[in-house]
Amino acid sequence: MRTTQVTDGVHRLSANVSNILFEGLWEIPNGVAMNSYVVKGEKSAIIDGVCDWDGVPETLFDQLDQMQVRLEDIDYVIVNHMEPDHSGWLEPFKKLRSNFTVICTEKAGALLESFYGIVDDVRTVSSGDTLDLGNGRVLAFEEIPNVHWPETMVTYDTKSGTLFSCDAFGSFGAVSNDAPYDDALTDEHIEFFEREMERYYANIVAAFSRPTENAIKKLDGLDVRIIAPGHGIVWRHDPERVVRAYRRLAGYAKGPARPEVTVIWGSMYGMTEKAVRPVVNAIESEGIPTRVHRVPETKPSFVLDSVFQSSGVVLGMPTYEYKMFPPMANIVDEIGKKRMINRRAFRFGSYGWSGGAQRELDELTDRLKMHWQWLDPVEFRGRPTVEDLELISERGRELARSVKEWVYTESG
Ligand SMILES: Cc1cc2nc3c(=O)[nH]c(=O)nc-3n(C[C@H](O)[C@H](O)[C@H](O)COP(=O)(O)O)c2cc1C
Ligand SMILES: [Fe+2]
Ligand SMILES: [Fe+2]
Structure with missing residues (x-):
């Protein structure tokens, strides 16, 4: 697993998974990427997590090292979505470093306790709340309920215009860590991810198409320059392309397609x-x-x-x-x-x-x-x-x- 820089002060950690049924149910012949992001101001935050992080301290140290972040420098863990494909690493992580604050919605807070027994050092946020990491880096939170669970939110970095959207704007398909960005991919590759996105949408998101439309409307007001989802590639060159694709897919749900x-x-x-x-x-x-x-x-x-x-x-x-x-x-x-x-x-x-x-x-x-x-x-x-x-x-x-x-x- 190799980390890459999304933009100044924002790094991507990712692992590809292929030998599972997604949600214990869906075939992923082309794998799926599990992405998380480290955002640095004076303080640092990890946004979402990768489920198959192996719990071996050296693996984490190594990844953080690549980003020049020490474990003790992680001040916040932002849980956009409590589904264990993103939150499953919290328990082992807590064993390595106990001194951080979890940022999540109130509904996610309740789930944190039920899933992992985590109750301390949790700060709940709602739409419009912000977190100042220092050095001009302020993160803003927006709830997008039911994309994919009721507790879900997105995190927006006001400094770089990066939207950390978790399941929203995600896709199936393993991502090469050499080219995880739309600006580094050929058209053919991007089309591959768009096809994988359609099946991901049909399998994972389809039942929540109305909430997806609402989420897209909510995000319309933001100056989104980069979309960094929890699965799939990062849209740095043309984020509007993936928003259009999701709007179209949400439309297909109610026909015609x-x-x-x-x-x-x-x-x-x-x-x-x-x-x-x-x-x-x-x-x-x-x-x-x-x-x-x-x-x-x-x-x-x-x-x-x-x-x-x-x-x-x-x-x-x-x-x-x-x-x-x-x-x-x-x-x-x-x-x-x-x-x-x-x-x-x-x-x-x-x-x-x-x-x-x-x-x-x-x-x-x-x-x-x-x-x-x-x-x-x-x-x-x-x-x-x-x-x-x-x-x-x-x-x-x-x-x-x-x-x-x-x-x-x-x-x-
Ligand atoms: C296990 C089994 C159950 C069947 N149950 C019914 C039934 O309840 N009512 C009926 O009209 N035909 C029933 N049939 C007959 C089939 O519908 C019929 O053989 C049909 O031609 C099968 O079409 P197929 O070759 O496309 O499967 C059953 C056939 C089998 C093998
Ligand atoms: Fe999910
Ligand atoms: Fe997910």
Whole structure:
């Protein structure tokens, strides 16, 4: 782990993690960067922390050394967000140095006690409060509740215009410590992080899209020159680019998204599968791209990302024990809980005797208040007939035509 200088008096410590499921749940084939920052005035503060800091004192000494900061010079630890991916290092750190003040929101203070038994030397702050580190470096705090937990805030360095945004403006993807800044990356690299950001958003932030919009509005008044998130690259050249990306993603949550159709399908014996290629071809014949995923083979992390980007969704699934094919029930449940609402959709599938999948799908999407607009479903007994396939294709074309003009725009 190597530290780098973000700007005068601001340093970045970071570790890449790859051999875990993020939140114990989401695949990260390209890893994820865990960032923390040291800010120096006369006094020094560490903002957020890296979860896999190994607790070996030498590792920490070494990193601080690189920044010419001694352990005893750390006066403040700023906990923007209490989720253990950022706060998990506090306990071992406290063993090395007990004499520092934690700065966090009141809600975070309560969590500090529940998670780590930390009650002493905690100063709670709320929106508008500041902390003067000396040498003209004043940190200002702004609460951004529910991005990602209720206690979350951001820290803004008034001297350099750096916003330490924690989960907000973050992304998946391991970051090279040689080039952790947008000004040091090629366009291709930045686009890689933007794609990783979309999946991070769909998996981690999507359910909190309204709070994310509120947070962006709140931060509008700040002169943000650098965005330094808890995950992903630091936006030093064009911070507005990541703000625009997050605003767009928050918009996708409530639909429409892109003029694309995600086709999710599952099949036991290949009956439902027979209609997959025809419907994909039909959609594409209207010039609309598709993203096709089989469940359970494709993991929810990727299916959610895909649905999040698409204005249209097709579900192909059979009836299983009077209900939905289980992995499809699971993914629809996740889509609803992540608040990916207001999509245009169509479902087809096979059954053997009485069906039942459609009824459960209707109940589930109602219960989750997904507000999806469905074309009439097409169900068939056993394998689809030529007429069934023609009808399914017609629905596919209809769906494609309907999403063609239904596109997210910045003005909303
Ligand atoms: C474990 C299992 C449970 C099933 N449960 C039902 C059911 O409750 N109702 C029904 O109409 N058909 C049921 N079927 C029949 C399937 O829906 C039917 O075989 C269908 O053609 C499967 O489509 P697929 O090949 O795309 O999976 C069941 C089949 C299996 C293997
Ligand atoms: Fe978080
Ligand atoms: Fe996080």
